[in-house]
Amino acid sequence: MEKLYYCLALLLSVLLIFKHFFHHRTKLPPSPFALPIIGHLHLIRNSFHQILECLASQYGPILFLKVGIRSILVVSSPSVVEECFTKNDIIFANRPRNMLSDISSYNYSTIAWAPYGHYWRSLRRLTVVEFFSLNSLQKSSNIREEEIHNLLSHLFKFSKSGTQKVQLKYWFSLLTFNIITRLVAGKRCVRDAVAGKDLGKQILEELKGKFVSNMPLNMCDFFPILRWFGYKGLEKSLIMLLQKERDEFLQGLIDEVRRKRTCSANINIVTNRAKTTLIETLLSLQESEPDFFSDTVIKSIISVMFFAGPETSAITLEWAISLLLNNPEVLGKLRAEIDDHVGHGRLLDDSDLVKLPYLRCIINETLRLYPPAPLLLPRCSSEDCTVGGYEIPQGTILLVNAWAMHRDPKLWEEPTKFKPERFEGMEGREGYKFIPFGVGRRACPGARMGIWTVSLALGALAQCFEWEKVVEDKMEMSQGRLTMSKAESLEALCIPRHSAMTLLSQLEDTSFI
Template sequence: MEMISKPFLLASLLPLLTWLLSRLLSASHRKNNAGGQGRRSIPSPPALPVVGHLHLLKKPLHHSLAALAKRYGGDDAGAGLLLLKFGSKPVVLVTSPAVAGECFTAHDVALADRPGLASRRLLTEDCPAIAMCNYGPLWRQLRRLATVHALCAHRLAATAAVRDAGARAMAASLWRRAAGAGVAAVPVPVKAAAYEFVVDVIMDVVAGEHMTEEQVRRFKEMTEAAFAAAGAANRHDFLPALRLLDFGRTAKRLAAIAKARHRFGQSLIDDYRRRHPRFASELETPRTVIGDLLRQQQEGSREPLDDVVIRSVCLSLLQAGTDTSSSTVEWAMALLLSNLGVLKKATTEIHSVVGTSQLMNESDLARLPYLRCIILETLRLKPLTPNHVPHEASRDCVIAGHTVARGAMVLVDVYSMQRDPTMWEDPEKFMPERFMDADEVDGDGGRFMMPFGLGRRKCPGEGLALRTVGMALGVMLQCFEWSCVGEEVDLSEGSGLTMPMAVPLVALCQPRAEMETLLRSL
């Protein structure tokens, strides 16, 4: 008999060892979960050895999780928790607005960490992202630098002209595309048009220059691949055998994405150094994130400010802001094309407030309440991240009367909460008018919205996102007529950390007759 090779023996025994470890962890978790007087067990579906509940997860993940919560969450609507196992990893799904509020107020610090998943380490170890970084000094430094130099109210006001210029460039690009086609209406991939606008305005703030078309294409592919790999149910993160044998060459693919992120981030810094070899003062060059941080680095700030920190801040701003904002514009346009009455009302508001002789500016957003309601309603129906970036409990805590053990991953079912029929009238209907009452926009009056998260891990880019989406969508509606390519828009949702459209939106774009004089002058 031929001798069994060590790799084969290891691969054969690993599932058994994983199952035994899973049983031990499960027993320990049940013991902790039942500890304490009056503590209740978190509802949980039947699990399989080794894989836990991974076999129950289908794409898109947020639909699958919502269906599990509805089926196994129990009759106690106040519980708001469901316990799952991704391999041996306990995962607590939060399904109630009240419980979500408790998580990110009373237990905000305990749940501020991120799971130590293998995919996250491979992707960001050499260049950590703010959203994925563990809670601690580095995260605080990265978030503070991004806020001070790009995302605070003062910097947003100072960079409004950048977004105005970007909107003019986008309108001119769409006009040239329509004029060059020589037809009444030209098909336009909406997300691609919005993405070009968003990446240009953020790059202008970060580095003071725009990407080439080839750079935009590579950056977009890199970002989408990173988001696809950073989802909450990557099986390689939870099944050691898959990770060890690298089925599907996942580890190599993640390592390649990590190298691409490193090269791109460092190239931004190196290019800036070549363009400004003496690190000119603020008075000599326009302020940019890289310029500010390199000046601090040269002057010797109190805290370490090496190239790793600088490129991490820059990549966080670019990658977090581009895909989510352009996807929101795409979803908003898709919903408008499916609700032509809302589209007409929004266009009428813009033309009555801004007119047709001048292009909309960011300062006009404050006078366009219905446009703002459209964006909020889009974020309600199609949140940026339907389950948010996963949290992890850094210590045992009692949530809604249940013990959540240290090390458990916590997911928040934002998608279902923002469609809760007990809180929203006709929750599946696209109805921006529901936000015309300003008291209900932030959740007052029993409404619940958290598309940007809650607590200390809330997305710091909310202000930038609302301005960017508002400008892109407003200028698109002001200058062009939009219509469906087919009979109706496919509103199916795709898979990923962010929620893309399953079928990217291509819409017919035609310059408005009353805007042609202005468009020709851009």
């Protein structure tokens, strides 16, 4: 037996020497020092995008990492990003598989995680045409406007009761989740009767808990051998339990809408197409194509609406108000633009947004400084390719560090300073240096909806209220440990503007049943 061990050791040594001297060595991008077996695992910590930004300053805009069995390519320059998503766009059109998606993506049938191919293209075409096209967004403008008016009404009631300090994080999340649930199922997630109470906050937190995940990377995705030992088996069980609750919630929405459709058909009620919900549209398609539009596919589609839409918009609103509180001269300039183009006789609406370029500059500058996804959703190479002259193996995870590019002093003057004016005259010409919604074939299809929602809400809040900091010091702008949300929830003093008192008084309760 002892001789067998010596023979195995000798054989292994010969193979390693042969590989070192005779095997073709791939020209990989620069890489920091890696530890045996675990590779660069020690670099993956909180604020990973900032760690990668520091590494890019040392090793350049193309960085290669190794964690266990997985290779990771990190890019952080517009020219390299352009090469990835033009020359290699199809190669990088897939998502990497992982344990979380194995459980929660309905067997990779969601548009966010489905493999690139005919099925994904069909879903993409459906979502763009039916839900995110200009025509569809115009049809749903009444929902966004009603929910924003409802928010204004709540804030006005608080101010009249003498409560001027407002926890805006909750109200922004409530606004965006109510918009999504009305678009998806035709009802609010939290009704007006309980919106400002502890019960309303509890309902919202339970809904967010189903779709807003702060789970860190699972090591089994990088070290499969850990699965043999049941590593983090408890975490897997929790993910499965969460997916079960999420699935029951989504199925409940579908069944409720299906029952209403059946009742309406039985009593010959004609549905107003302008008010058709996303689920109603999908159920209509199910009738014509039952093999494709199964309940599972419908759940996979509406789950992405809850995953991707509400919280990113709420986070952007929270950062935007924080930035305006720290820069009151910008808030004053925005308010002047709104007063000049909209006036004091009505509240601004979707049709006004095109006439408010400075408002859009503020949104863009907020997204530049605090992109909701500082590292774009990962891609995975389907075959070997070259990027920047380096050879990239098949199966490499691609991470685009939008955070680093948005704050690169080579690309932006005074990159850490809040200067909305930098976007004046740049609309549509930012190129690959400004990519808060991703780029390429898998860029976010709901970008326009997100921009309209945030712009309309921010504009209405500036039009109707004076905003002041709770304390005289600068607003704290540190980030959360695992997400791009603010580390400290935003509190601000909300005071109705004298010129908006009549408008606010006329706002009716926009409860939706």
